[in-house]
Amino acid sequence: MASFIELGVRPETIEALAPIGITAPFAIQEMVLPLALSGNDLIGQAKTGTGKTLGFGIPIIDRVLSKSEGATGKAQALVVVPTRELCVQVAEDLLVAGRIRDIRVLALYGGRAFEPQLDALNKGIDVVVGTPGRLLDLARQGHLKLNEVRILVLDEADEMLDLGFLPDIEAILRLIPEARQTMLFSATMPGEIITLARKFMDQPTHIRVAEEGGSTVEGVEQFAYRAHAMDKIEMLARILQAEGRGATVVFCRTKRTAAKVSDELTERGFASGAVHGDLGQGAREQALRAFRNGKVDILVATDVAARGIDVEGVTHVINYQCPDDEKVYLHRIGRTGRAGAGGIAITFVDWDELARWNMINTALKLDMADPKETYSSSEWLFTDLNIAPEITGVLPRSQRAKAGLAAEEIEDIDLKSKRPPKAADGRGSDRKSAPKKPEHAKVSAPSAPAPRKDRERKRTRSSAGE
Incomplete structure (x- = not known):
């Protein structure tokens, strides 16, 4: 070389x-x-x-x-x-x-x-x-x-x-x-x-560049488990305590699920941040910076963020919800095993996702056509992923060493100006209105709600008969 x-x-x-x-x-x-x-x-x-x-x-x-x-x-x-x-x-x-x-x-x-x-x-x-x-x-x-x-x-x-x-x-x-x-x-x-x-x-x-090892990601060990929706968060919490688990990206298909998973992990003691379309740009960048800086070691994201997450040392990618197709699957698990490093990719497959998963499995020749029905207490989950048997779904206080998302300052992004002012030569934009693209979405940094004002109630009924 x-x-x-x-x-x-x-x-x-x-x-x-x-x-x-x-x-x-x-x-x-x-x-x-x-x-x-x-x-x-x-x-x-x-x-x-x-x-x-x-x-x-x-x-x-x-x-x-x-x-x-x-x-x-x-x-x-x-x-x-x-x-x-x-x-x-x-x-x-x-x-x-x-x-x-x-x-x-x-x-x-x-x-x-x-x-x-x-x-x-x-x-x-x-x-x-x-x-x-x-x-x-x-x-x-x-x-x-x-x-x-x-x-x-x-x-x-x-x-x-x-x-x-x-x-x-x-x-x-x-x-x-x-x-x-x-x-x-x-x-x-x-x-x-x-x-x-x-x-x-x-x-x-x-x-x-020739892709050694076929159409999947070289060096990434892959697992798929058939999981119940009500037990997924418990499974996830135990997986996140596996031996050798480092920075981890958890992928969800919807913004609502991403927000909920991140909140639940935080309640269970994990240092978690979220990146999804309902967050303002300042909050999204805060989560990404905290993840890169090691203040949180779990990033819960929707697919829109997959292309931008390039962090060294990601050891695990967890598909909390089955991806849409093999292309999305490869983009997701490509967050680990980067530049020749190893990694682990885990996919939860719900019953209504089996057809989609089988399409991915067939396209990528993964040899995981029928994921085993798995619960948070299943022995093979612990042995497959090197999880200690005494682990529960809550991170012990003694292991909560990360600073957390709040330790990363959120930038105050002022979005009052929706359009740039005209240039000095007086030219304006001749661009016609078009359907909004993802990057044009109007977002704003999270802010504290305005205090409620006390209002004087006015009577709308006659007092007669009282």
Whole structure:
């Protein structure tokens, strides 16, 4: 395997990555870096957790200019991603890689006030990571200048297609100079993505990372149990006390279930946070930061958050509710076993989910077509998952060592401004109203309820006859 220095990576970038334990390239990085650093267009096809973020992130950091090197303050590189959570994660990774040269990276996504983002743009940036809707809003208002972009990355292109962002992506591509490098990364290659590549890319090289071990996630030990709805939370609480259990992601299909599971785990003494669509953006980011910082070790999430959760050391993924299909299943369990590490994935299958589970089992050849009926007291649950026999559904007080979600400060996100002000040149947005996408959802940070005012009651009936 070639080293970073042999692949042509700048010494400053290598120095920046070393403290976080990244000292040698992964397979996709070894294949992508020589082409990307040379400015070639490419398509990278690889599943999640293979290190593809730095596959495009290192070339971006190495090829853009810093402020001290003569950067103008306009975006030189643009990374388009499907979700807010992934946007934050990618931006953080790029900031780490570019810290020695002080590369300015800005995350732009919906659910936040425009003013702080406009302030950052006015101060000058080198790299922008953003979701399609917010990027278009700011570009069409004249605040985000894309005329100096010479590197474009479309990350998780298949997910953006699924979310209906293809028209927005094409609109963004038309705002960027044609003389650019374009890199597209996708786990799958639907026909629409291939058409997009042919239309907007210049003779791209297609790089595909071979998936050893078939179509599932290598290194992840997988279990499925037929579980009763009323006993699931008790099963979960015992599994969370398994020997060697570290950071854990619990996936639910609905927002209501995610909120309920997180609350119940907290009542049982676990350090738990939740990420789902009913939470304001500040609360979602609070939970993700607490999870990354180790203040909570359990994150309960809906599928919308799956693409953005990239935390080292996730040992367990638990599907509290059966995923919709094999693609969602792979996205979920891909939160563990990342970058060659091992992990454990557990799926609860209720009776009404058996047909869906069998479709997943058949598609991925899991050999778990008939999950065993299992209860929180079943012996095989304890032996399969290395749970001590004396464990109950409540975490002992002596083991409640995590600081908890409350220890992570929640940001005060002001959303009073729903639209950005017009740019100095007076141009406004010509965007017509369209169906709302997930990133455009109006969210607000949780706040204390306003105190009730005492009201004077007025009589509405005659007093006659009293």
